[in-house]
Amino acid sequence: MPKLYLIGTGPGDYNELTGNAVDCLNDSDIIMGYSKYIELISNIIKGKEVESGSVTDEIERANTAISHVLSGKNVSIVSSGDSAIYGMAGIVFEIIAKHEYDIDVKIIPGITAISSAGSLLGVPFMNDFCSISLSDKLTPEDIILKRINAAGSGDFVVALYNPVSIKRTELIKKAREIMLKYREGNTPVGIVRNAYRESESAIISTLDDFLNYNIDMFTLVVIGNSSTYTYQKYMITPRNYDNKYNI
Missing domain, CATH: 3.40.1010.10 (Tetrapyrrole methylase, N-terminal domain)
Structure with a gap:
């Protein structure tokens, strides 16, 4: 067949x-x-x-x-x-x-983009996370913003797919403002573009500053949760072993 x-x-x-x-x-x-x-x-x-x-x-x-x-x-x-x-x-x-x-x-x-981008950033997805596409071509903007609010209030690590297009440039700004209601401005944010392709880049910024970098449809934006931190060139979201075991 x-x-x-x-x-x-x-x-x-x-x-x-x-x-x-x-x-x-x-x-x-x-x-x-x-x-x-x-x-x-x-x-x-x-x-x-x-x-x-x-x-x-x-x-x-x-x-x-x-x-x-x-x-x-x-x-x-x-x-x-x-x-x-x-x-x-x-x-x-x-x-x-x-x-x-x-x-x-x-x-x-x-x-997946989460797996490939995550491998370049370190271990940002080591605890609960979610993915949200910012493309409003098929999903209404109000639903997207509702989901971002839910992810922020739930303290999820958030991966933003399709963050910016030629015509759609404001939704990523709205997403940042929502996340700032639930996160500190120094929360680590990973920006991975063209993972495992030519012109690959992986940058770690903060919730305050990440919009200063080049972001397009070939980019995955990773916003850490309230526990995510950086060490050297890596994002680390702890699984909380340290609360239970002597590591």
């Missing part, structure tokens, strides 16, 4: 791509995805039929991929990070369920 592979390619570097992902790409007749993500894996899909497009083509891409599978082709749709976390797997499953398609779908997990 033809298969639809929903592949998370991780941050983009070949060394962070899982063996399972490589096997499924090799098994595919057609590779589909946002042109930037296709470019990152171009060296391992040579000779394959490739259909790439813009980041806003999700619905068309999903429907086209399903059509290819129904016609007998093995198809991979690639997403950066993990396909089932802010990736293409969501819209594919919504379409399949709505139209009651009977096709073989396989989700191939990938290294």
